[in-house]
Amino acid sequence: MVLANSSAPILETLQMIDEDKFDIRTVTMGISLLDCADSDGEVARQKIYDKITSRAARLVEVADGIEAELGVPIINKRISVTPISLVAGASSDEDYVEFAKTLDAAAKAVGVNFIGGFTALVDKGATPADEKLMRSIPRALNETDVVCASVNIGSSRAGINMSAVKLMGQVIRETAEGSAEAHGFGCSKLVVFANAVSDNPFMAGAFHGVQEADTVVSVGVSGPGVVKRALEKVQGQSFDACAEAIKKAAFKITRVGQLVGNLAAERLGVEFGIVDLSLAPTAEVGDSVAHVLEELGLETVGTHGTVAALALLNDAVKKGGLMACSAVGGLSGSFIPVSEDIGMIEAAAAGKISLDKLEAMTAICSVGLDMVAIPGDTPAATISAMIADEAAIGVMNHKTTAVRVIPAIGLEVGQMVEFGGLLGRAPVMPVHAPSAQVFVDRGGRIPSPVHGFRN
Amino acid sequence: MKIILTVTGLDHEGIIGSVTSRLAEYKVNIENVSQTLMGDYFTMILQGSFDDSALSIADLQGAMASVEEQQRVQIRIQSEALFRAMHTL
Numbered sequence: 001m002v003l004a005n006s007s008a009p010i011l012e013t014l015q016m017i018d019e020d021k022f023d024i025r026t027v028t029m030g031i032s033l034l035d036c037a038d039s040d041g042e043v044a045r046q047k048i049y050d051k052i053t054s055r056a057a058r059l060v061e062v063a064d065g066i067e068a069e070l071g072v073p074i075i076n077k078r079i080s081v082t083p084i085s086l087v088a089g090a091s092s093d094e095d096y097v098e099f100a101k102t103l104d105a106a107a108k109a110v111g112v113n114f115i116g117g118f119t120a121l122v123d124k125g126a127t128p129a130d131e132k133l134m135r136s137i138p139r140a141l142n143e144t145d146v147v148c149a150s151v152n153i154g155s156s157r158a159g160i161n162m163s164a165v166k167l168m169g170q171v172i173r174e175t176a177e178g179s180a181e182a183h184g185f186g187c188s189k190l191v192v193f194a195n196a197v198s199d200n201p202f203m204a205g206a207f208h209g210v211q212e213a214d215t216v217v218s219v220g221v222s223g224p225g226v227v228k229r230a231l232e233k234v235q236g237q238s239f240d241a242c243a244e245a246i247k248k249a250a251f252k253i254t255r256v257g258q259l260v261g262n263l264a265a266e267r268l269g270v271e272f273g274i275v276d277l278s279l280a281p282t283a284e285v286g287d288s289v290a291h292v293l294e295e296l297g298l299e300t301v302g303t304h305g306t307v308a309a310l311a312l313l314n315d316a317v318k319k320g321g322l323m324a325c326s327a328v329g330g331l332s333g334s335f336i337p338v339s340e341d342i343g344m345i346e347a348a349a350a351g352k353i354s355l356d357k358l359e360a361m362t363a364i365c366s367v368g369l370d371m372v373a374i375p376g377d378t379p380a381a382t383i384s385a386m387i388a389d390e391a392a393i394g395v396m397n398h399k400t401t402a403v404r405v406i407p408a409i410g411l412e413v414g415q416m417v418e419f420g421g422l423l424g425r426a427p428v429m430p431v432h433a434p435s436a437q438v439f440v441d442r443g444g445r446i447p448s449p450v451h452g453f454r455n
Numbered sequence: 456m457k458i459i460l461t462v463t464g465l466d467h468e469g470i471i472g473s474v475t476s477r478l479a480e481y482k483v484n485i486e487n488v489s490q491t492l493m494g495d496y497f498t499m500i501l502q503g504s505f506d507d508s509a510l511s512i513a514d515l516q517g518a519m520a521s522v523e524e525q526q527r528v529q530i531r532i533q534s535e536a537l538f539r540a541m542h543t544l
Contacts, residue, residue, distance in 0.1 A: 071533035
């Protein structure tokens with residue numbers, strides 16, 4: 001085979017792992033809990049616990065084995081489950097905090113890093129169960145450790161549920177206030193989506209959609225460092241050369257994702273789901289999407305040209321990745337979380353990237369205003385209006401958008417919030433002061449765009 | 456299972472002997488070797504295979520730990536599947 005004739009590819013792979021921080025960000029097992037619904041909440045929770053702990057019993061062990069075999073770090077092992085509002089709705093429980101605690105206990109029992117799916121899908125309207133779930137989120141997130149919540153408030157087909165948008169602004173505020181001593185940390189586990197996808201392996205927005213098989217394994221890759229190194233080799237050359245370089249790097253990264261997914265599915269005896277091509281950064285040096293954009297020639301991310309640079313990156317990553325993998329899914333775009341990307345943190349701390357620029361960037365990549373710290377006294381209506389703007393970008397452009405903002409209780413613009421670990425740290429960024437209260441109070445729905453009706 | 460084993464470290468006598476003797480002890484068949492010096496730096500890439508029903512890569516990696524220490528080199532063992540996935544269409 002080709003490897004026998006040249007050591008260069010082998011050394012290149014080792015360099016990607018050792019120096020460019022290439023890793024598999026997550027192996028996520030999606031588990032359907034539809035068969036756990038019960039009119040007795042207590043019984044439902046026992047079924048949920050039993051199903052998760054049996055299906056995912058070997059997940060961590062298998063992922064660790066693959067890591068040892070390939071020598072590629074697998075950073076997170078995670079679980080996503082059916083949106084809990086669909087499962088808990090059969091019970092007569094008045095709030096769903098106990099369901100979140102059950103998910104937390106099951107996740108800890110099998111040793112995964114996060115479990116996602118404390119979720120409601122309300123893009124067209126909310127059932128009583130959806131309402132209960134949304135109102136349970138602040139306590140659910142602040143009384144558990146590894147549970148992640150998400151709510152889909154809009155879609156290109158249904159429009160934007162502005163009543164839910166209003167409620168979610170309040171839920172985000174309440175969640176922040178419930179973890180005030182940690183400057184609103186609870187909100188780092190809560191995503192508000194438009195056009196949410198049902199096979200996303202990345203947190204905090206992962207859930208296992210009802211159209212999925214009973215149990216599947218999906219993979220999320222990482223590798224901004226690899227892409228940056230590829231671009232360093234085409235310094236001074238045209239964008240055509242940059243796009244080619246990114247495609248080739250993305251191809252190699254994604255092939256490893258596919259390999260890990262296949263091995264994991266085979267060894268766990270479940271279906272292989274998808275590889276999510278999203279380049280996931282971390283707050284470490286050498287693992288930054290912002291630095292990839294700067295490598296394309298921007299002095300600092302956030303300046304004019306940033307959106308065009310991101311468009312090129314996002315598209316080339318997809319083109320390289322699609323060829324490399326049999327099933328691409330999830331979000332599959334570039335992530336631009338502020339707190340989880342050292343280049344973003346530096347640009348935000350220096351005031352060189354604004355929320356408005358971040359919002360513009362979300363028009364062409366996944367996922368949205370992600371891990372952004374805003375002043376602790378930001379009104380709920382302002383947060384709702386931020387959600388509405390992001391949802392409008394997603395709904396009108398047939399793409400996923402999201403908001404994961406953290407009202408940093410007790411902190412003001414310019415101060416730094418420390419989240420720790422992969423979640424990193426974020427400087428508090430200014431929001432626009434004029435009120436959107438009257439706008440948000442209208443409620444109802446913003447109708448879907450005319451191009452939502454493609455039939 | 457087919458593996459790629461890479462050895463890197465400051466060059467001195469006896470590295471290849473120690474590494475390959477240990478591999479023979481564990482019944483790893485060596486199929487291809489490429490070795491080069493980059494300045495004072497020794498780099499060897501070795502393709503091999505062994506029966507993974509009797510031994511796991513993690514066990515083999517563990518077995519090489521004392522060679523690493525004794526020879527002051529870094530030894531890494533990875534499934535060949537990784538490199539094939541990345542570098543072949």
